Amino acid sequence: MTTSHSQGYLVTIICETVLQDRLVKLLSTLGASGYTIIPAKGAGSHGKRMGDIAGYNTNIEVKTIVTPEMSTQLMEDLKEFQSTHALIAYHQKVEGLFD
Amino acid sequence: MTTSHSQGYLVTIICETVLQDRLVKLLSTLGASGYTIIPAKGAGSHGKRMGDIAGYNTNIEVKTIVTPEMSTQLMEDLKEFQSTHALIAYHQKVEGLFD
């Protein structure tokens, strides 16, 4: 509609809160220009580790908008967290007002 | 970019908090592997029932990633909630790291 919009990949990560500092560090290392964190709760593979007794867990949703290359790299880097923690992540192409 | 990503439908439901238990039960019945719940507030058709006096309501945003078939079924099942409660829902195809 208008050509003045930026294009980027919105990456959404939903994971255990304990991963927050490591994620922020990872995003910084990758050169992400910013991120947003929202507290969440969840169950199942979105938020509960196998063997976790409580039905609910304290989770966070982390969002960042990055380049296609950074999105691919971020997804790769996140895989290592999945072996030890509850984490899902997905990315979507978006356009709008952002750097 | 890489072929190791899962594909699925992200369903987002925004509704009155009072529906939480019923939604969780519905997701479980449909076989969703997990879900995330975030507290929210809203107004208009996103969160206020006709006749509701307060401008704000206590809402939740529920997200789940499911198969295309489950997404279609979930949307159908959600319609019955709309006759009695404020609820909107939308789905988007996403790819990433999830079951």
Added chain:
Amino acid sequence: MTTSHSQGYLVTIICETVLQDRLVKLLSTLGASGYTIIPAKGAGSHGKRMGDIAGYNTNIEVKTIVTPEMSTQLMEDLKEFQSTHALIAYHQKVEGLFD
């Protein structure tokens, strides 16, 4: 899959909480049928103004589903906020259950 779903543009705005009242007024002026607000925190261009000393800021995520025309107008109107406040916004085409 089914033809009974509505189509619209989901606009997500992440900005400083101080903008909340002005955004709600803007959405109302544009004729948005509703909106959802979720408290968030952020850093970088997603939530920190240049010169802001704290690493974290109090932000909100505002979501609304509107027509393509309203989405374009909303994006234009949001640009003026960016000169003085931390704000990002993006829109995505979605389908589902909403007015």
